[in-house]
Each structure stands twice: as structure tokens, then as C-alpha cells.
Amino acid sequence: MKTILLVDDETRMLDLLCLYLAPYDFNCLKAESGKKAISLLEIEEAIDIVILDIMMPDMDGWKTCQKIREFSKVPIIMLTAMGETVDVIKGLKYGADDYITKPFHEAELLARIEALLRRSKNSNEKNLVFNGLEWNKGSFELRYQNKLIQVTPKEFELIGLFLKNPQKVFSRDHLLSTIWSQKFHIDDRTVDSHIRNLREKLRNEGFPIDQHLSTVWGIGYKWVN
Amino acid sequence: MKTILLVDDETRMLDLLCLYLAPYDFNCLKAESGKKAISLLEIEEAIDIVILDIMMPDMDGWKTCQKIREFSKVPIIMLTAMGETVDVIKGLKYGADDYITKPFHEAELLARIEALLRRSKNSNEKNLVFNGLEWNKGSFELRYQNKLIQVTPKEFELIGLFLKNPQKVFSRDHLLSTIWSQKFHIDDRTVDSHIRNLREKLRNEGFPIDQHLSTVWGIGYKWVN
DNA sequence: GTCAATCTGCAAAGATTCTTCACAAATTCC
């Protein structure tokens, strides 16, 4: 079962969307503003798709979309009013994935949701985003502000572990047994070397790594958000 | 339900086309320029047909058609103005599938769309296109700029898998279990051999394979677009 | 069965990453 987050300032539209989607075994969450949507996304990890109205007071759909993209790659469908021309370039810039025009047929909505879920299923293979830093297991890529950072396998696994466990301290021993398949004994200094190389590469790309990957004296390393 | 992308610089014509098509349960997307059309095609996989006006400022219909053909085989109908002679040779060259002359009857438009959809449904036997590289499962053919490249079955399956999963890293083990039915143990180096042969054949034909099929050190291989 | 095409495996050479070491720098504790 998939979870859909519906965002619209009009309660009537939220109810209508829910009504459409309920029979198809979707779990619907509602938000009446961009802000609420973002709060929900931040605490609730299991949202599979967002349907976002463009015309909203305070924070409009585009702005909301942009905000969401700062921390998540969840698929987003923009809801446009009849007559609004869809600005595709704008959409690309803000990171929207698809559009649907009000009023719409139930079938069209369903089709677009299904299509997007299918698409995102392929590309969303364990993907972490943090402050413009993007870690993608499937493609083995680490990017900062969309720029590729060349990292070695060990460095890649290291930063992945940290991003998946913010605030958590890892001892060198723990890192060795998690990332190194612990064949024989490997020196603690080796971890330090890899951490150093990782820090240097990120620093060179402008990412404020020293604010996030910190050394806990006498214990190990940890990532702080 | 089928999705149609309408491309015309005149908003009036876009609306008119939409009006014609809406009652027949088509999902219409609009683009006011060739550039927007291409962006839309790139993010939206589910476009079944494109209707493309020839006379447009900046990038005209022919140019747009040509650009689209670099990455997609979506059926394209060219919209020509009354009095323009249809240059069939030009059409073939740029990859258009059909023509319709303005002004047209609703019935004629419908008929041509239906005909083209019927035609493309039959010929679409798993066909991938990327930057002039064409992979056709049905005919077991790999072509670059329409020139046939002789590949062996393993090479064909390999490049097919990569084209179907761009950005995704495949380990040698994964490739062996996917493409080789892994009866017994097969050496990792064997994968390398096939990759090498594939690279060489494509390189010899002028395809910039080294920009697209890359080795991920310590992990495997991947295709990058 | 013969032949050609394809697949597989190997070893050497080349490239990249990993690990260690020695020492400098930093931190803690007394």
C-alpha cells in the first residue's frame, strides 16, 4: 500500500482527491498548506508521492516544491488550474515530476500516479539527501549541489553510514566491522585515513563537512545535522 | 487512455486541438515551443503521440522533430499550413510519421491519430533509443546512426540491460546472474571480456561509448546518460 | 564431422585504492 500526501488550501479539493483515491487502496494524508506538508514529510518517512496544488496562499506550490527538494526526492505531481499554461521549464527548475490539470478524470489521476510510482521505483534505490548533498546507492554517486564528487568505495560506504545515522557516534572498531568485512585485523589509523580523504574531497567541493562530520575525542566519529 | 503532446506557438491552436481531443478521452499536454516539448518528453515517459506544428519561431517543427528522434521513437504528426507543400523526403529524413493540413476536420485528426497509434503499437516491440544508438529486442539489432553493429547475444543483452537501467551500477555478479543463467560458476573476468568487446565494437562505429559505459572501480559497470 | 563464431579463462601489465608507519598536532588529565 502506498501513501500519498495531498496538499491544497481548499478542503473540498482534498476531500475530493481522497474520495477518488480511497477505493484504490492508497493511504491519503492531507495538508492545507505547504508548511504542513513539509512538516509531515520531515517526520513521516513513508510518503511515496506528493500531489501539490500550485495556487495556495502564503507559500505557493512552486515554493513548496522547491523546499521539499532540499531534503527529499519524493515524486511530486503539480496540480494546475484549467487555463494555466504549464510552465515546463519552471517545473524542471523546481523539481516537479508531473502535472495534472483541474478538473481531471479519476482515470487520469490514477494513471499519472501509477506511472510516477513505476518510474520512481526504478530510480529511488536507497537515496539520501542532506543539505544539497546527495548519496545514491544505486548509481554509486555522491553529489553536492548536483556536482559529482569522486569517492572510493570505502569513502562512499562511510558517508552513507553516517548519513543514515545522524547524531550517532561510531567507534573505529564499529566502523571496521560494519564497512570492512573484517577479514583480519586492520589498524585504527586506516579509518582515520579514509575519514581524512573523505573530508578533504568534500571540503574541496565546498561542502561544510567540518560542521557535520565531527571527531568525538577518545570515542570515534559522528555526523551532526 | 493515451497521452498526446501538442506543440504549437499559437495558444489558440493548442486550445482548439485540446477541445477536439478532450471528448475522446485523450490526455492533452501543451507546449508552446520545441524546447518545452523536448523537456516534457524527457521527463514524461508516457507520451504516446506528438502533434507538431512546422511553423514556429526559434526552433521550427522540423528541427524539433529531429531533436526528438535523437532519444525517442514516439510517433509524430506534423501540422502543416494550408498551401504549404508537404516535403515527404524531408519528413522521412527528420523522422516524421504523418502529416495533417490546417485547417482540418475533427474526424480527420482523430483518424490519423488512431491509425498512428495502431501502427506504433505493433512495431513497438521493446525498442530503446539513446543518442542515435538504437536497440531493438524484436529484431535483435543494434544500430548507431542507422548503421548496423554486429554484436553477439551476450553483448546484445548487456547493452540492453544498461540502456534499460541508466545510472545504475551493476556488479559483475549481478550481471552474471541476470544475463548468464548461471548454470555453474563463471569467472568475473568473463564479464570484463564481453564488456571489452562491446566497447570496442561501439568505439569502432564512432559511438562515444567511453562517455557512457563506465567502470565503477571496485563495484562494477554502469551506463551514464 | 568440420568450420566459424562465440564464450570462457588466464596471466601479465597497468591503474587505483587500501593500509601502514612515523611523526606532528591536538586534547585531556594531573
Next chain:
DNA sequence: GGAATTTGTGAAGAATCTTTGCAGATTGAC
């Protein structure tokens, strides 16, 4: 402040991985 401990750094050799050339094994067509 000074000793003890921990962390950071540069360099270099070790280890690992990739590429390449080649040859034997296998397969399928005739």
C-alpha cells in the same frame, strides 16, 4: 606546565582491481 593519550597528515609500499592479449573450450550451422 608537562606527561600521556588520541588524532591528523604525508608518503610509500602492499593489496586489490581493471585492462588487454591470447588461446582453448564450447556451441551451432551446414
